[in-house]
Amino acid sequence: MPHKQVGIRDVAAAAGVSVTTVSHVLNDTPHTRTSDETKARVRESAAELGYQPNRLARGLRTQASGMVGLLTEEIATTPHAGRIILGAQEEASRNNLTLAIINSRLSTSVDVESSQIQAFIDRQADGIIYATVYHDEVVPPDELHAVPAVLIGARDRDGEIPSVLPDERAGAASVVDLLVRRGHRRIAFAASSVDVPATRGRLQGYRDGMMAAGLDPDRFVAEAESEAIGGYEATMRLLDHGADPATRPTAVFCYNDRMAMGAYRAVAELGLVIPADVSIVGFDDQDPIASSLYPPLTTVALPHYEMGAWAVETLASLIDGHDEHRLLGAHPILLDCPIVERASVADPSR
Template sequence: MTTMKEVAERTGVSVSTVSLVLNDRDEGRVKPAIAEQVRATAKRLGYRPNPLARSLRTSKTRILGFISEGIAATPYAGGIILGAQDAASKLGYMLLTVNTDGNSDEAREIATLKRYGVDGFLYAKMSNRFTDVPKPLHDYPLVLVDATDRTGRYASIEPDETLIGYDATKRLIDACCASIAYIGCSEPMLAQQGRLEGYRRALLEAGMPFDESLVVAVPNNGPALQTVTDLFERRRPDGYFCFNDARAWYVYENAARRGLVVGRDVSVVGVDNHRVFAETLEPQLTTVELPHYEMGYWATRKLVSLIEGREPDDDEPETTAPLPPLDASIPAKIHCTLIDKQSVAQR
């Protein structure tokens, strides 16, 4: 393990100078050229700070608490935790994750993380929605993930739901679909509102009327299949934008019952890039990928910037969707990526 003494010897400066530079206390004390040389030498030698020594010196543990409601137990949304973990590790922090099932054990898990002396919290929800921040978190640096604070006090990151609806519908318009349905969600949430607005906007921009009879809001069960069946029989749309990949299955099922071929007779676009659906439906489903990894990564960088009072100087990773700047207006939004497969007709 490389020490500050070794960095000092290689650079030809004192250990105290190296300490000032590597602890970001060099401004006004060390000449910029020397500071740059120290950092370059430390990087070349693979220097890593001692977390315990730093925590004793700064009263900071460099530990972040991640509170997940259901996310840790959900395979495709688990990318949020992976993104947060990668960013934390890169920035020299440790991430402690707890999974809750709602209010019943949330307070207990928050208290547990506080006993570890965490410097700040990430608070993540399933399926973008408004939420009330628990009172025990009010006095800590905090960033919400896939959720928006109802009071607007705290930083948050979420998918750009309106652009999801717009991009998916635009893909169907570009495929020359004449009648485009929206298979929405019956739960009141930000994602449903935003995707419906994007669907409406894309239609109006293309000069196509918004027809409420082509919009249905369904849960994930038998009645949902019947609702989509009724839509097939009533209006016979040739394009379907689905709130998520799971709801796209109802369209595939109805097409198969009628001898229609998805990707030829009807076109379908989903949302999630859920491996079970997007990779196993035949033909494979064109879908908008939710930026789970990106949200976790951005939220951690934002949290560290709040803790340290400055923007992290790490390099951003290559991601499927571009990350917004840390000073983006709140809630920060990520423009999701549409992944073209075979479920949209080639016209």
């Protein structure tokens, strides 16, 4: 039977330290606070296990290539990819770095694929950015600890790798605050039925906003598929409160812009007008949906450009030896999700 290849996590477990500490010790990273006793224990554990660090990865610290890798989990095929890539590319140019991109397949496992990461390492990338579709925890493979790394849209379960996420909970709460300031009190939420972090974050943000305004967070919530048909179905249920204008919602906040598109259809079929009879708000600021609906949709923008730029900026600092940025692994950076106000919100008429 072939022997299992020993990885950096095996060394970390044997030495009783983090994988980052193992990486620092075996790569002789300068300006770390690792004690001589810990260094000796790590090296002893590596020797006992027969750990062989990647030769090319070890050479990266002194043989800078000027290239950083962006590994995307099918993000390059999503509507939001362009802004992430543009932010990363422009920040890379400001730091005299070349950005290389690999588009990976979507995996339902928390373990990300390692072969594409190894491809960057084999080409002597100075650092690697990993971007995911769903904002969940991941367990990065050992290869990602061989070089400076940053996560976009995910957090490292071990708290070792810096990461950046959109603050969707606060973004959703800000929508409720906007509607309350416009005079709305019966604010409905068309929620997604798919259990992903964005679903939970946006629903909790809606609940936060409603409770902050002294409103019932459970009265007007309907779950459905996070597509146009789901938005249509949820909105029909939400507005069917005896069809009495005095009791039905005056505003519907949709989980995303696709659901908002379905909400527009439901409102029209009910003989109502946006925003005179009911205000509609989306989330994502997805092009071309939000700006092409009539009236144009008020929505929440995800900070894709800013996340891409932040990732490269942080990665460049790590490459330059500013190791304090690794502290961000335990506390991911949350970036604001601003409201993009258009014409689908008005003061309630009743």
